[in-house]
Every structure is written in C-alpha cells, then in structure tokens.
Amino acid sequence: MTTPQADTHKIVVAARHVAKTYKEGTLRADVLEDVTFEVRRGETLAIVGASGAGKSTLLHIVGGLDTLTRGEVEIDGHLMSTLSDAQRGHLRNRSLGFIYQFHHLLPEFTALENVCMPLLVRDTPIDEARERASYLLDRVGLAQRMEHKPGELSGGERQRCAVARALVTKPACILGDEPTGNLDEHNAAQVYDLMLELNREIGTSFVLVTHDRRLAARMDRVLELSGGRMHALTNQAA
Numbered sequence: 001m002t003t004p005q006a007d008t009h010k011i012v013v014a015a016r017h018v019a020k021t022y023k024e025g026t027l028r029a030d031v032l033e034d035v036t037f038e039v040r041r042g043e044t045l046a047i048v049g050a051s052g053a054g055k056s057t058l059l060h061i062v063g064g065l066d067t068l069t070r071g072e073v074e075i076d077g078h079l080m081s082t083l084s085d086a087q088r089g090h091l092r093n094r095s096l097g098f099i100y101q102f103h104h105l106l107p108e109f110t111a112l113e114n115v116c117m118p119l120l121v122r123d124t125p126i127d128e129a130r131e132r133a134s135y136l137l138d139r140v141g142l143a144q145r146m147e148h149k150p151g152e153l154s155g156g157e158r159q160r161c162a163v164a165r166a167l168v169t170k171p172a173c174i175l176g177d178e179p180t181g182n183l184d185e186h187n188a189a190q191v192y193d194l195m196l197e198l199n200r201e202i203g204t205s206f207v208l209v210t211h212d213r214r215l216a217a218r219m220d221r222v223l224e225l226s227g228g229r230m231h232a233l234t235n236q237a238a
C-alpha cells in the first residue's frame with residue numbers, strides 16, 4: 001500500500017497555460033491569461049488574489065466544472081480534454097474532493113449519512129461506508145454529533161463535517177474555495193488544523209483559495225493570481 005510519504009513526486013493536479021475568456025454579446029472578459037501550476041502528491045497549496053482575480057474560475061476549471069478557452073488541465077495523470085463527459089465525471093468523483101464556503105450538506109440527512117453519501121454512490125457496501133465515515137467524523141471531532149442533521153450543528157461543526165465528506169473517498173486532491181470563509185477566526189484556524197492533520201495522515205493534496213494570508217501561510221506554497229497569471233509568493237506569516 002502507498003504510504004502518504006511515498007510517491008511525493010507524483011503530480012496530482014497540473015494546469016498548463018490555462019486561459020479563460022467570458023464572452024457575452026459584445027462584452028469580453030479575459031479573466032485568466034496564462035496560468036500554469038502543478039501540485040504534487042501530499043502538497044498543500046494556497047491561491048490568493050484580489051476579488052475578481054479569477055480564483056473561483058480557476059478552481060472550477062481545474063475541478064472540471066467549467067470549460068477553459070485555452071491550455072490544459074491534468075488530474076491524476078489524465079488530460080481532461082481527452083476524456084468524454086462521462087469519463088471526466090468519473091475522474092472528478094474518483095480523484096477530487098470539494099469543500100466550499102457554504103457546507104452544501106444535505107439538510108434532511110444526518111452527519112453520518114452525509115459523509116457516507118460519496119461512498120454509497122460508488123457502490124461501497126453500507127457497512128464499509130459507515131465505518132469509514134464514522135472514522136473521519138471522529139477525526140474531525142464529531143464523534144458525538146454523527147446522528148445530528150446539519151441544522152443541529154454549529155457553523156464550525158458543519159464545515160468540519162464537509163471536510164470529512166470531502167476526504168471520505170481518499171481523493172488525490174481536495175479543491176477548496178474559501179473553505180473557512182464563513183467562519184470566525186478561531187473556527188477557521190481549527191478547520192485548517194484539521195485539514196493539515198488529515199493531509200499528513202492520508203496524503204491527500206489540498207488546493208485552497210483564501211483571502212486570509214495568515215491561513216495561506218500555513219500551506220506548503222502560496223501562489224497569487226493577478227493579471228490573469230500565477231505568481232509565487234514567499235510563504236511567511238502575514
């Protein structure tokens with residue numbers, strides 16, 4: 001079995017010369033001009049940048065949720081552009097996990113059911129799904145909250161549940177768009193602690209978009225998106 005430390009040279013996400021232009025009638029916005037970056041197995045990367053710089057657009061493209069105008073994206077060794085829609089969907093489900101600013105948990109299901117869901121849709125036997133989901137909920141400090149529905153959890157607890165749900169399939173990389181943007185400083189730091197702990201334990205890479213330079217500085221590398229391009233920043237606390 002591959003240990004988290006092994007194979008750290010493997011590239012799990014690569015964006016090469018990615019460009020994105022939005023066109024609506026005569027309006028044209030060149031949001032991404034030439035974006036290139038790579039993420040290695042187990043690496044944590046923060047993407048910062050001004051509002052409107054194109055961070056969410058980039059994450060959507062990398063996650064296969066939006067199309068690019070030019071360039072290419074490779075996930076876990078597969079070039080997205082060479083895949084059919086079904087294959088792309090399959091790759092996304094198998095290799096990527098997503099965490100958003102708002103948890104997107106299903107309100108009518110318990111925390112345990114929410115975390116089991118990504119495994120059940122892949123036909124994992126229910127007992128195995130429950131065991132894996134319970135383990136992760138325990139790891140994010142929700143062992144006593146598994147039977148609670150999202151409405152019965154605090155904001156921080158809901159976000160920790162979303163972290164467990166994103167990691168339950170052991171994806172190669174998690175993409176997070178302001179995953180703690182809705183939390184106060186204390187809860188945001190706690191969720192980052194957990195993500196970094198689980199990153200070390202499971203070996204899943206993280207690419208997180210954040211406005212918070214201090215949280216960004218806790219990642220292995222920080223890249224700034226500006227002028228439609230990526231710029232490496234020295235990683236030091238703000």
Ligand SMILES: Nc1ncnc2c1ncn2[C@@H]1O[C@H](COP(=O)(O)OP(=O)(O)OP(=O)(O)O)[C@@H](O)[C@H]1O
Nearest residue numbers: 022023029031049050051052053054055056057058
């Ligand atoms: N579907 C769309 N059609 C046209 N323009 C869009 C569309 N989606 C985003 N844009 C524009 O692309 C630019 C980048 O938007 P994006 O949401 O990627 O920025 P961001 O860096 O994530 O910003 P923020 O930090 O405020 O969330 C913005 O100017 C936005 O108005």
